[in-house]
Amino acid sequence: MTSEEAYPGPQPTNSQRLARLLRHEVGDLLQSIYSTVAILLERLLQEQTQERRLLAELKNRAELCRHELDAVVDLVMPLTMTRERVDLAPVIGTVVGQMRQRYPSLSVELDGETALPLLADARALTGALGLLMLSVCQTARKWVRVHLLRGDEVSFVIERDGFAVSNEQLAWLEHPFATTQQALFGLSLAQTRRAIEPHGGRITVVTPSEGGVRVNVTFPRPADA
Numbered sequence: 001m002t003s004e005e006a007y008p009g010p011q012p013t014n015s016q017r018l019a020r021l022l023r024h025e026v027g028d029l030l031q032s033i034y035s036t037v038a039i040l041l042e043r044l045l046q047e048q049t050q051e052r053r054l055l056a057e058l059k060n061r062a063e064l065c066r067h068e069l070d071a072v073v074d075l076v077m078p079l080t081m082t083r084e085r086v087d088l089a090p091v092i093g094t095v096v097g098q099m100r101q102r103y104p105s106l107s108v109e110l111d112g113e114t115a116l117p118l119l120a121d122a123r124a125l126t127g128a129l130g131l132l133m134l135s136v137c138q139t140a141r142k143w144v145r146v147h148l149l150r151g152d153e154v155s156f157v158i159e160r161d162g163f164a165v166s167n168e169q170l171a172w173l174e175h176p177f178a179t180t181q182q183a184l185f186g187l188s189l190a191q192t193r194r195a196i197e198p199h200g201g202r203i204t205v206v207t208p209s210e211g212g213v214r215v216n217v218t219f220p221r222p223a224d225a
Contacts, residue, residue, distance in 0.1 A: 112148030
């Protein structure tokens with residue numbers, strides 16, 4: 001009897017097999033592009049500004065494609081979580097710091113010095129929030145702001161300037177694969193929703209009257225917090 005026969009477990013679906021293949025084959029290709037471009041950037045002279053700008057853009061596109069690929073695979077694969085006590089505030093702070101480095105031309109600000117205690121899967125939340133912030137920064141013009149809120153619930157708000165959210169984009173909360181335009185935004189919303197709802201959380205997206213986007217994420221506060 002083979003090990004597969006002895007411990008068969010749930011068999012992966014065709015979609016899950018394809019997702020794994022894509023992550024392995026396409027993911028390796030994207031990583032090779034990213035690494036090669038990074039090496040070329042190091043070898044260029046500082047005065048070769050146009051060449052450096054083009055290579056930096058290619059490097060960012062390769063990294064962005066890898067994020068989209070990971071998001072697609074994660075949405076197809078089964079979700080498993082382990083809960084532990086975590087303060088969401090430093091998790092958000094780390095993600096904000098990463099976005100400042102990735103988008104130096106943007107003003108990415110974090111305000112509200114308050115703890116956000118949760119019983120949650122820190123890894124799942126970190127990945128989902130990182131993807132959400134990436135998609136928000138990608139479409140911002142000048143600034144992105146994250147507000148940590150005090151209150152009866154654990155909540156924070158991400159907002160950016162720029163164009164408003166269309167009804168089509170709002171529908172991506174339910175149908176993340178419905179379109180390829182601004183796909184990362186739809187994938188990030190779906191991924192964040194998938195990560196927070198098992199913790200009793202909710203996510204809403206609105207367009208303020210002055211334009212831009214506001215994403216509200218809220219969790220119930222733990223009873224002993």
